[in-house]
Amino acid sequence: MSESKLKPEELAETIKYKTPNRNWMDQKVEMKPGRFSHSGVPKSVEYLQLPNPRKWQPTDPDWQLPENWKEIILEGLRDRLNRFRSLRVFMDICVRCGACADKCHYFIGSGDPKNMPVMRAELLRSVYRHDFTLAGKILGKFAGARELTIDVLKEWFYYFYQCTQCRRCSVFCPYGIDTAEITLLVRELMNLVGVNIDWIVTPVANSFRTGNHLGIQPHGFKDSIDFAVDELESITGIKVEAPINKKGAEILFITPSADYFGTPHYYTLLGYLALFHEIGLDYTWSTYASEGGNFGSFISHDLMKSLNAKMYAEAKRLGVKWILGGECGHMWRIVHQYMDTLNGPADFLEEPVSPVTGTKFENTTSTKMVHICEFTADLIKNGKITLDKSRNDNWKVTFHDSCNPARALGLIEEPRYIIKNACNHFYEMPENTIKEQTFCCGSGAGLGTDENLEMRMRGGMPRANAVKYVKEKHGVNYLGCICAIDKATLPPLMEYWVGGVEVGGVHELVGNALVMKGEKERTTNLRGEPLDGKME
Amino acid sequence: MILLLPFLAILVIIVVALFGAAVPGLDFLFGVVFPYAAITVFLLGIIYRVLKWARSPVPFHIPTVTGQQKSLSWIKSSKIDSPHSSPGVVGRMAMEILLFRSLFRNTKMEMKSGPKLVYGSSKYLWLGAIVFHYSMLVIVLRHLRLFMQPIPQFVLALQNVDGFFQVGLPGIYVTDGLIVAALLFLFLRRLYDSRLRYISLASDYFPLLLILSIAVTGILMRYFLRVDIVSVKELAIGLFTFHPFIPRDVGVLFYAHLFLVCVLLAYFPFSKLMHMPGIFLSPTRNLANNSRMKRHVNPWNHPVRVHTYEEYEDEFRDRMKAAGLPLDKE
Structure with missing residues (x-):
């Protein structure tokens, strides 16, 4: 643990499962070292002909986004809502019953309430409501809607790269809402403006x-x-x-x-x-x-x-x-x-x-x-x-x-x-x-x-x-x-x-x-370690 | 504020209804116009929303599989949790919709010192949900007696079962008690569980309070502040047969009840209550796990940039040759 150097028991002590009383929308993301990855290097981004290759890091105040980044993302969202029924349905039908909350390994291991799968999805859903639903347009925050801002984008980056698309939450969801699907699509959206990580782009x-x-x-x-x-x-x-x-x-x-x-x-x-x-x-x-x-x-x-x-x-x-x-x-x-x-x-x-x-x-x-x-x-x-x-x-x-x-x-x-x-x-x-x-x-x-x-x-x-x-x-x-x-x-x-x-x-x-025809007597396993009773 | 707003909204709705019932001449509006308008919004709204979902294609075959696949003949596959054919999918959907199967799986994680994680079974949410939904269903079906003459046999039968614990008059319906208890449970868990409170929106509290108000006004009418049931039925049949008719003296409480129902109907298509039709369209549940047996077609499967073998060989030909690897072009 080069970054935090926490011992296992110390790390466990930091997990509190406490949720703040404040509205989650009022909390800006805090990027903690050891919990996010480096951004994609320009060379790989260029090679793949992906948008906005540049030198940047997630901790930079200025992400050097294209001027119309917000439009690009919202247009990308509109396009994906029309291409993926999964996205449309998953945006609309969550009742926030909370069954998924403690099913996520990242929530269990961090206690960060925004790692509850329902919250991860709400990070996108709130923007969806703001720009694509009537209730969100009229009632705003009371309908759980919020505008897409640079802080929201940073929050997306942090939390959608804290999801491994493992789909455990989807097993427990009464409607089968699949966070992997939402994560992949949000990563697609972020990628439209050049927000990605190197351990994906370079491989x-x-x-x-x-x-x-x-x-x-x-x-x-x-x-x-x-x-x-x-x-x-x-x-x-x-x-x-x-x-x-x-x-x-x-x-x-x-x-x-x-x-x-x-x-x-x-x-x-x-x-x-x-x-x-x-x-x-x-x-x-x-x-x-x-x-x-x-x-x-x-x-x-x-x-x-x-x-x-x-x-x-x-x-x-x-x-x-x-x-x-x-x-x-x-x-x-x-x-x-x-x-x-x-x-x-x-x-x-x-x-x-x-x-x-x-x-x-x-x-x-x-x-x-x-x-x-x-x-x-x-x-x-x-x-x-x-x-x-x-x-x-x-x-x-x-x-x-x-x-x-x-x-x-x-x-x-x-x-x-x-x-x-x-x-x-x-x-x-x-x-x-x-x-x-x-x-x-x-x-x-x-x-x-x-x-x-x-x-x-x-x-x-x-x-x-x-x-x-x-x-x-x-x-x-x-x-x-x-x-x-x-x-x-x-x-x-x-x-x-x-x-x-x-x-x-x-x-x-x-x-x-495996017993192979014509093999010599095996004295070690495939790791070269002596088999029981065949050593000394 | 998240909690205050739904409370205020419910209060306003009730006040409006009482006002409507009290002011002469407005009874036609509240007894006829609003119900027709609400049911129209309800039906058209649901159709609109479902069509909107349906218009987006299902590009990929992404069921969440929760059991053994069908592969080798001697390995027993799970026909419901990993359905490979339509009857299996129907079975899986039925389990989900009628029994809330996924919710039944629910567990509760606890971290003990060590750290040691333990997962216990946790069925309270499932119980609260199933009690609420089935009570609601029975109550809605019971109400058919007000709209139909003669009353259908199954409604009478349902009424008898529901009123099984008859103690004096009027007979007490079990579902009346159950729905209130379930709604209170669902409401209080949002309030007292800090995690639930964190994720809950005003639009999560509002429907609970709305349905609770409907249940309470209904219960008041039936057991405490009796309204003239014959007049209510006259009005209901009038609506149902498209011969609207406003009987005299139906009672203020009735209009409150009816108006709350109208609000629920009109609110339904624009809210999370759409989970009811939505579950039918959920691609992680309604698809068979047969994607290697049967090709799923994506209507917009657009071409992408690929790196062909020819390009690859062109780049690495010399090294491949030196390594003795076969080449397409020497």
Whole structure:
């Protein structure tokens, strides 16, 4: 915690859940260090041809906005009200019952009343009422209406970049009002006048240019995969094939770029490589579509589409039959709920059938993209792979449902089935913190920056708390998850709040347990750590 | 002020109604013109608002899924919480609209020292809401007896059930007590829960007070300051059959009650009470979780700038070649 240096217990002390007696509209936003991110650098903004590239910071008094910024935003709002029924309905039907209030991880971790999802939406709703409803025009503040001012815009920036679009509140809302939808649209509006953050804009620019958010160029990609192949060989004694940009392969495999560049993601990559070799999958990686994640979806529907387009375009160019997708959170929301609409129809692909088991993936007949957990669960069920659970005996595992696979797909049992078949010790966290009620890691939707670390630790507190519970009760030391942002941001969260818990993917566990034909005796897991009883 | 304004508004409405009933000649205005005007605004207003919503398309398929998806044949999917077909969606919507399913899920978070977070079940809001809405429904249906002759069987049956706890005359309707209790609960929680007070607007207090006033004037008329029910029915049937008729001596209280109802009807389309039709159009609830099975079409799916493979290869060709990666153009 470079900025605030608060110890966990000190941080917890600062959470009061006290609401001021003053009208919330009378309070100007106070930007607290550690709770917001740096602005987008001009170079990336320019590269993406987005409006108003300039050097600025959120704490600057003058944001250097275009003169008619207000008109631009209101016109943008009008346009979106006409294009999104969701927005129109969500603006009109909230009754402020308060059911969502304590469902937000950021509210729980900060106690800031404007982090209640209802308030987050009211920040926009108040402006909507002022300019788009009769009651608001006549009654003004009494109808909950207020004018869009620079202070309002600053408040938007602060609070709409304190939402990870996890949609937990939407589960509890009696009308299903979806804050993720509102957040994304407000970020679109802010983006119209060049108000954005760098950890979204720069990864988007990288993804646009190189195919992945880390900006890894094709030869770097190949190096990473080759390195992983060598590493896997040293652990298993088997040299696997990892074809790249191979035309005519049956399946295109796309996974988040962190899988081949980040830790602990990397061990999951080793798991994929081992699995694909063992079942003899005819597949290919792609350098052009070398990113499953879609940072565009954190800022606008258009950029979401722009980045997502690479998946189908590459599948078509390579002439594969269908696409298999790795462990990722928001990538899977985009694939499941948006891709076919944005960039389909995928009539050049075939309805996915597992080449190993012959199972037809009936739930993917239109989009033609299968989740790796669906694919592997089917392999296990049909007895096509042998798993030695004891190789994961070092781990006492719990599973963190990543927000999007849980609440956008309903991918709940598949990963659990895999985990239970890959290890002996599995323990669920309390029911209010898993499955459709799962808590966010606290760093999604582009908020995983260092400068935002305090807010991340706050937002991740509910997740960490539930992990701590199973750690103390069952000795859990492995937090499994199927999301690249989780894998990047849960380790510091665990270190801060819990301690002694490692984070890793589901396919890392599969890779550990996978019995491969012709392998040497395994003495270590994929992390290179000695297996129980095989050391000394 | 946020609280004062709704109180004042209700007061003004009642005073206006009493004035109307007291001044001779104004009874036609309050007994006939306002009710027709209010019902017209109510119906046209709702239609206008719903059409306005409906005119905006649903560009993306964004249900909030709260259960296991339908994927592999041997994994049991949740047909209601993750519906993959229309009957499932109808089931989900029915659960939401008739039973307030999402609200039933409500929990209350508490932070204990440690910090340790605990989540307890919290059903009070659900209970208050369901009691209020169903009481309201029963009361509205019961009122049909005033508009119809002969009184429909189901109205009589409903009346019998509602008046089950008959002690003396007039029979007491359970819903009369329940609606007042529920409204008071909903009102007081806004007032005493500091979080609720923080988020509440004048337009959150106003409908509660308005409906409460309607209930109280109704109860007064039925149990305490009796009005001539035959005259009331004459007026109601007159309105209903488009042969407006103003009977004599209906009573001041009745006009207050009627005028409050008129205000509610006319206010409805411009208020948060539109959550009633709105829930039917909520895209996180009314769509099936089948977006990988069936393509959802966005009517305005406009083209965006993309970085094509050709552009990509042009930029990185040399490096790709050096790394031994296959190329489209040598």
